[in-house]
Amino acid sequence: MNGCYIYQGRDVKERKQALIKGQTVVVAPHEGFIPSDQWLAVRKRLMTTPKFRGESTAVERAKGHRATNTWLAGKIKCGHCGTTMMYAYNTNKQGVRIGYFRCRKRANTKDCQGPGKMPVVITEAVVHTAMTKRIASFHALSDGNHSVAKTNPKLTALNVELLQTEAEIEALINTLSGASPTLLAYANTKIEQLDAKHQSISQAIANLNINTPSSKHLATITNHLDNWDNASFDDRRIAINGLIDRIDATSESVQVEWKI
DSSP: OEEEEEEOOTTOOSOTTTOOTTOEEEEEEEEOSSOHHHHHHHHHHHHTOHHHHTOOOHHHHHHHTOOOSOTTTTTEEETTTOOBEEEEEEEOTTSOEEEEEEEHHHHHTOOSOOOOOEEHHHHHHHHHHHHHHHHHHHHHHOOSSSOTTTTOHHHHHHHHHHHHHHHHHHHHHHTOTTOOHHHHHHHHHHHHHHHHHHHHHHHHHHHHHHHSOOHHHHHHHHHHHHTGGGOOHHHHHHHHHHHEEEEEEOSSOEEEEEOO
16 A cells, blocks of 8 residues: 655665665555556566666676767766756657757756757767867877876876975975964964865876876877777777766857866
């Protein structure tokens, strides 16, 4: 008659989808909207699915979430709310599928004005052009004797900011000798703030070093871009994953956040 809520205790290790032993069950105050026989039939069907029970392998999970419709999947966000754009399509009179992007939040809750329907073919062309220009300008900056990391302007700026922060910390420490209690309290607070900033910058540098493609990987990306018409779907995904963090799109503009 009524639904039930299952609450998992802190000491219970098994997932409640797999085993309800040790779980807390509370009867809901309302009657169910779905007939119980239909609900139980669906539950039994789901319980035979390894993915639902949490038993799927990492490879199976990767395949289950693998992009298939557009190589921009997962990268393109709504420029208004930041939600990942969803892929949808219409079929014309000739039976041809016309794909487009739309804001997921707009589609689900109407809580965002959204960018409208953005044709996938046009959006992909815009991003591909931007990637081609970016990789060309990047190669122009490098004389071939420097590593990728050294020619990354983001990394250069962060390293300069890190040195400035270290200099500020050192200057404050040098003022502590013979300082009054008031000055000591101020200096300690300031040093804590600068140390937190130092850690944040160091982490950002580490992340950039991890995400910045190696020279070999950069050559692979360049090759894919030069042979884009013949590049496979996976090759296109390799190119965009190596160059782009995210894309913020509206009906007026497409803004790319680059990795390099």
